[in-house]
Amino acid sequence: MHRTLADDLSRLPALLQSARDLAAGELASLAERPVARTGPAPAADRLPEAGTGGAGALARFAERWAPGFSASAGPRYLGFVTGGATPAALAGDWLTGAFDQNASGAAGSWAAALEHETVGWLRELFGLGPAHSGAFVTGASASNLVGLAVAREWLGERLGVDVSRDGAAALGPVPVLSGSPHSSVGKALSVLGIGRDRLLPVPVADGDREAVDVAALDAALTALGGRPAIVVANAGTVNTVDFDDLRAVGALRERHDFWLHVDAAFGGFAALSPEFAHLVDGLDAADSVCVDLHKWLNVPYDAAVQFTRRRDLQVAVFHNASPYLGAPTGDPDFLHLTPENSRRLRALPAWFSLTAYGREGHREIVERNVRLARDLGARLDARPEWDVLAPVRLNVVCFTTSEAPTGERLAALADAVAEGGEAFLTPTVFKGVPALRAAFSNWTTTRDDVERVAAALTRALRA
Numbered sequence: 001m002h003r004t005l006a007d008d009l010s011r012l013p014a015l016l017q018s019a020r021d022l023a024a025g026e027l028a029s030l031a032e033r034p035v036a037r038t039g040p041a042p043a044a045d046r047l048p049e050a051g052t053g054g055a056g057a058l059a060r061f062a063e064r065w066a067p068g069f070s071a072s073a074g075p076r077y078l079g080f081v082t083g084g085a086t087p088a089a090l091a092g093d094w095l096t097g098a099f100d101q102n103a104s105g106a107a108g109s110w111a112a113a114l115e116h117e118t119v120g121w122l123r124e125l126f127g128l129g130p131a132h133s134g135a136f137v138t139g140a141s142a143s144n145l146v147g148l149a150v151a152r153e154w155l156g157e158r159l160g161v162d163v164s165r166d167g168a169a170a171l172g173p174v175p176v177l178s179g180s181p182h183s184s185v186g187k188a189l190s191v192l193g194i195g196r197d198r199l200l201p202v203p204v205a206d207g208d209r210e211a212v213d214v215a216a217l218d219a220a221l222t223a224l225g226g227r228p229a230i231v232v233a234n235a236g237t238v239n240t241v242d243f244d245d246l247r248a249v250g251a252l253r254e255r256h257d258f259w260l261h262v263d264a265a266f267g268g269f270a271a272l273s274p275e276f277a278h279l280v281d282g283l284d285a286a287d288s289v290c291v292d293l294h295k296w297l298n299v300p301y302d303a304a305v306q307f308t309r310r311r312d313l314q315v316a317v318f319h320n321a322s323p324y325l326g327a328p329t330g331d332p333d334f335l336h337l338t339p340e341n342s343r344r345l346r347a348l349p350a351w352f353s354l355t356a357y358g359r360e361g362h363r364e365i366v367e368r369n370v371r372l373a374r375d376l377g378a379r380l381d382a383r384p385e386w387d388v389l390a391p392v393r394l395n396v397v398c399f400t401t402s403e404a405p406t407g408e409r410l411a412a413l414a415d416a417v418a419e420g421g422e423a424f425l426t427p428t429v430f431k432g433v434p435a436l437r438a439a440f441s442n443w444t445t446t447r448d449d450v451e452r453v454a455a456a457l458t459r460a461l462r463a
Contacts, residue, residue, distance in 0.1 A: 008054045015054040022062055030074040031444070034421030037068045070424065075445040076453055078438040079426040081238070081266050081396070083298035085349070086443050092352030093300045096345050103136075103345040105325070105333030112334060115347035121354050122305050125362075126264070126291060127271045129284050132307040133314075135337045136346040140265040140292040141184040143306040146314070146338060147288030148176075148188045151230045151259040153313040154287070158228040158257065164316050168193030177220055178232035179204045179212025179244060182263055185232055208390040208431075210234070210242035214249060221256040229258040235280050236267015239430045239437065241394035243267060246282030260285065265292040265304075266441065270394060272363040276370070279394075296366060296395075298443045299349040311337070369395045369440040372450050376438055379454045385461055389430050398428065400435040401461065407434040413460050422456035 001009070008015060026033075042064055052060065071077055073084040085093065101111035119134040137143050152174070156163035161170045168174070174194045178185065179202050186196040203216040212233070221229060231252075233244040250260060262283060268291040270276035271283070283289065287310065293303040308314055315328045319336040328336040335341045354362070370392075377392035380399050387402045400410060410427050414436060418424050425436045438453065 004051050004053050011055075015058070018055060018058055022058065022066075026066070027073070030071050031449075033071050033074070035071045035074060035076050036418035036421065036424040037070055038415070038419050039068070041068055072424075073442075075442050075449045076423040077442065078440060078453065079424045081292075081295045081439045081441050083295050083441040084443055085300045086298045086353045086357065088356030089297075089299040089349040089353040092349035095352075096348045099345070099348075101345045103343045103347070104335035104341055107326075107333075111345050114351055115334065115345065118347040118351045118354065119305060122291070122293075122350070123307065125272065125354075125359065126268050126289070126307075127277070127280065127284060128289065128307055131309050132284075132289070133309075133311040133337075134305050134307040135334050136343070136350075137304050137306055137338050137340075138302040138346075139294065139304045140182070140263070140290055141187060142339070143265075143290035143292065143304045144182070144184050144261070144263060145188040145191060146306045146318075147261045147290055147308060148185070148194075148230065148232075149192055149317045150288055150308050150310055150314045151261055152192055152194065153317050154259050154310060155228055155230070157313065174198050175200055175224055175227065175229040176232060177202050177217060177229060177258075178234070179217070180210040180234055180237045180239075180242070181232050182234075182238060182265065185263065208240070210237040210240055210390075212244045212249070214245055214252070217249065218252055218255070221252060221258065224256075226257065229256070231258045231260050233260060233262045233286070234267070235262050235264035235283060236270070236394065239396070239398050239428055239435075240390040241267055241396045242390075243270075243279045243393075246280065246285070248282075250282050250285040259287045261288045261290070262286040263290045265290055266295040267394065269296040269362075269366050272359065272366050273370075275367070276394065293350055296369075296441050297350060297353065297362065298365065298441070299353055303346045303350060306338075365443045366395075369442075369445065372445055372447060373397050373438070373440040375447060375450045376440075376454060379450070380457075383458075386457075389433060389435055395440045397438040397440075398430050398435050399438075400430075400433055405434050410434040410436055413457075416460035416463060417456050420456055420460065423453045 072082055101109050103111045103115055106112045123132055153163050155171055176199045186199055190196050202220050203213045205211050205213050233249050235243050270279040289307040291305050293299050294301045315332050315336050319328045373395045374392045377388050377397045380386040381388045385402055386399055388399045390398050414425050414427050425438050428435050428437050
């Protein structure tokens with residue numbers, strides 16, 4: 001063994017303690033450190049010829065790179081839809097690395113059984129029935145990709161084509177209809193060979209809504225003349241967390257032939273709260289469902305789950321034909337269900353957090369985040385310089401300036417808030433109006449953070 005490796009092995013407990021101390025220090029200061037880092041990063045260094053050992057690498061990282069990392073795990077990082085990591089989830093993530101299981105299948109380890117248990121808990125959490133099977137993937141983009149890949153195979157079944165063998169071209173043009181699809185849907189269609197331009201926009205409801213107009217969707221499906229299609233419904237849009245009427249969309253299958261994929265990346269967590277669970281009524285009728293876990297479940301990146309009713313078609317798409325891996329059985333290994341053969345045990349942090357805090361603990365996070373989002377929305381709505389563009393339906397505030405809401409001005413405001421270090425928000429465009437989004441997903445955010453964010457926005461606007 002190389003002498004540096006041997007030395008690190010002999011001092012492994014001390015090295016892990018040093019890493020623990022660095023992490024604990026960073027987490028202890030998370031609420032007060034700058035939320036974003038906007039300065040230039042160090043220039044790329046040369047590959048070391050002789051290594052410094054684990055302790056040297058840790059010291060080098062702490063000096064050179066750690067100061068430039070954002071506080072994205074903290075309470076005022078409101079960009080994108082970014083959760084943090086609950087204490088139990090963080091512990092589970094560290095153990096994931098320590099145990100280093102390949103969760104591709106059941107051979108030689110209980111890791112896959114733990115993933116099955118965790119998927120079952122999540123299925124129950126989101127109100128899905130036993131007909132839905134699931135697997136962990138990297139994020140919402142991968143979850144949407146898997147769901148739409150199974151939908152593509154279903155289209156082949158309807159048209160008498162074996163897509164997994166003959167390719168997507170054998171299908172001909174594939175109609176994919178949606179009101180306010182996430183950008184990852186277009187990416188998935190590109191990867192799957194269906195094509196981004198096959199995503200056909202359907203009008204949304206009037207006013208400040210992003211939910212699909214169900215009558216317009218009915219008309220668009222009628223115009224296809226009976227050709228099978230894919231419908232992507234949204235349970236929580238990015239800009240305003242609007243929800244399609246899932247029951248009404250699902251009912252259209254009485255007259256039309258389509259696969260219903262629901263993107264519930266973070267909106268699916270409405271199911272945890274009795275006050276908001278009605279927003280996902282009808283989710284169980286979906287053929288495939290996307291839910292992202294490093295958002296509102298507050299587990300570390302990267303983690304999401306995908307569900308489908310047609311695991312047989314999922315296996316047809318993703319099975320890996322190799323003698324040493326084994327053929328898929330009635331209970332197929334996970335490597336036959338997702339794009340990856342090599343799979344990190346992403347389920348373990350989620351298992352830890354669900355075990356530690358249960359349904360009640362995670363419901364409290366959801367309901368508190370919604371209250372805080374509404375608090376910020378009310379503060380902005382009360383000030384004449386701001387214009388809240390839509391009701392705060394769940395955990396995102398979408399707003400702009402009441403005067404001169406140009407893209408350049410809103411981007412400059414976002415930059416100014418980030419440079420001030422108090423908060424991080426991301427720009428968007430809603431109904432053609434440049435805007436900012438504040439997305440509340442973190443388990444540590446409090447009302448004091450809302451006050452600080454509101455003050456930071458006021459300072460940035462005045463500057």
